[in-house]
Amino acid sequence: MLTVPVISVFKVLADENRSKMVWLLGEKEQTVGELEQALGLSQSSTSQHLKILTQSGLVSFRKYGNFRIYALKKEELRAAMSFFDSLWDKGLDRLKQNLEKNE
Amino acid sequence: MLTVPVISVFKVLADENRSKMVWLLGEKEQTVGELEQALGLSQSSTSQHLKILTQSGLVSFRKYGNFRIYALKKEELRAAMSFFDSLWDKGLDRLKQNLEKNE
DNA sequence: AATCTATATTAATTTATTATAATATTTATA
């Protein structure tokens, strides 16, 4: 079951560093240090952003030694991104047309 | 062609009043006064939010007398919402093929 | 145990965003 409070996800993603983190984590899971490097942020700031991302339910982490390896929870992100879908999903026919259009 | 700077759309939608406006406009186009009523905002605040939405490319308006009728640009919103799709679309080609085959 | 490494937390400062109040603009109408 999905439990992300969807509206607030936009607030979480509103920060460019956080949306970049999500993007990077979409490629592969990463440690705090790796994200810090990739984004050119301070350790503290990186950590604070990761806390917000974790609390929002969009990412998770596991421990490995004294590292933390963060990962994107894709299904949660996907649920958030489909929040407005009812506005254009009048049915599967439409989906099919769209797939064709986006060729 | 779509021209929304996608990342910043999350910032636009981060404000709850604006995401509600988008939602309401998804149902049907509305005047400033109607949105003002529906959201219980002041005239000024409503107008300022609509300016941000318009500048982001997510909504448009047309004039009708001294009214302005705002409308959601669904395709733009949709493009923004599909920003992360590549993260889970590995099977999309396959889905598309199936839809075509089952015609 | 002492120390080092990776990360977290807290407090203070800076910066950005939102709401409010006042005024301006545009169009309609008497």
Added chain:
DNA sequence: TATAAATATTATAATAAATTAATATAGATT
């Protein structure tokens, strides 16, 4: 043309969010 209605704009005050700097913790290494 004077006034009213709908909306926009601008300045300012209030609030929230991000960054920085300092300190703390947890696990690893000596």
